[in-house]
Amino acid sequence: MSVALISVSDKTGLVPFAQALTQADVTILATGGTAKALRAAHVAVQELKDVTGFPEILDGRVKSLHPKIHGGILWLRDDEEQDRQRRAFGLPDIRFVVVNLYPFRETIRRPDVSLEDAIEQIDIGGCAVARSAAKNHRHVTVVVDPKDYEEVTGEIVRSGETSLKLRQRLAVKAFGHISAYDATIAGYLQERFGITELPSAWSLPLENGQALRYGENPHQRGTLYGEFWRHFQQLHGKELSYNNLLDIDSGVGLLADFTDRPTVAILKHGIPCGIGSADTLREAWEKALATDREAPFGGVVAVNRPLDLSFAETLSGIFTEVVVAPEFDREALALLQKKKNLRLLSADFAQIPRHRFSFRSILGDSVLAQEPDTASISTESRQVASRRSPTPAEWEAMEFGWRVCKHVRSNAIVFAAADRTLGIGAGQMSRVDAARLAIAKAGHAGLSLAGSAVASDAYFPFADSLLHAADAGATAVIQPGGSIRDPEVIAAADERGLALVFTGRRHFRH
């Protein structure tokens, strides 16, 4: 008689699934809590201890970890010698293993969780039986997700058994699920133990895969994994695209460096088109938009304060794909929800984790990991390298530009005033071209660079970019410094009467 081993923490859908198995003449074998739930629903069930002769011990740390259980799953049904051993040791014929693991992730999300509580929620036996079943998928069906119950019972009802194809798919799913589970544990313990170095081997808990309409382009498939929807709530609009998600990430990352005043960032292709800060979002928007009135078409707008009606009215005039805000006033939401093609998202920005590692895949089979660039102006040194010290107004403009510069694709040059960007030159292969581009864009937008500050994400290798900036009207320059030609650059700044500040830290962004 074939047997189903059921051991589930999440008991969703358990009873009808077990009933369907029973109707198909499958005997149910379960661990304590699962057996209790089934008995309560009048489903016939045997406990593991009735088969193994060994009780659950150590407060459930050992329940299913028994050779009779693993032997009953793992024996090869078409191997005579293994069949002989099965009979000799009285192994059951476990054809189905239905498990879902201790809720480790949910446990560690509790703000007050102790290390001991978290450790008790590390599942051992459930992973082990799922692994055994997944390994022996030629003969055994493993189910780790209640969403698969229906498909399994459907096949059993139709043909009396599951197909090899389904068993293969479920085995792959089980191994992926267990490794994501283990990755969550490793990540949690790493953080809890304060281990900051990057491990030599690890895996990432990439779960909750949500298929996107497509990837970067319509001919590429794309999926979003992870915790995005724990942080964001979509209040309106179509499904987010792959590119929307990248822009949202850039926008929220940028605003993490602009918490002090109401600030608006407009982004396209992950690069800010304009940023403004003011007493109100509406004024901040005007400043951001003034930097570039063409690029924001179809862009992403991120704001760091509750979005009000006055701002919503201004925004209505421009085609925007996504607006992200900590929250939306009722009237603002009602107005913006009239736009069919606009997506509205809210998020508690402060709760979005930005301190863990960041990853980029390369070559299709390799991944680069690094600590995110969390350095900010507040933690960096600022050394005046020129003869002239910056005025207070120049300091403000430099600091604004420098904060933006970190979020602009390299090579990045940003002209700024104290509360706004004036010209952004992004993603150029030469720094001097980035400077020329920023100047040209400011000119195109009709903005004067007289008295502006210019920020450069890495040092000026030559004096040329600085001279272009001076010619355009900039009076203050902020950059990391550190070039062998720094003396030349400093001399040029002094000759033009510029204030030049070195931060000692570069902010490349590729």
Ligand SMILES: NC(=O)c1ncn([C@@H]2O[C@H](COP(=O)(O)O)[C@@H](O)[C@H]2O)c1NC=O
């Ligand atoms: N220790 C074991 O041998 C063991 N075997 C199964 N479990 C887990 O126990 C849970 C079910 O327990 P219960 O049926 O008592 O509610 C499942 O999440 C299952 O993954 C175990 N618990 C933890 O490892």
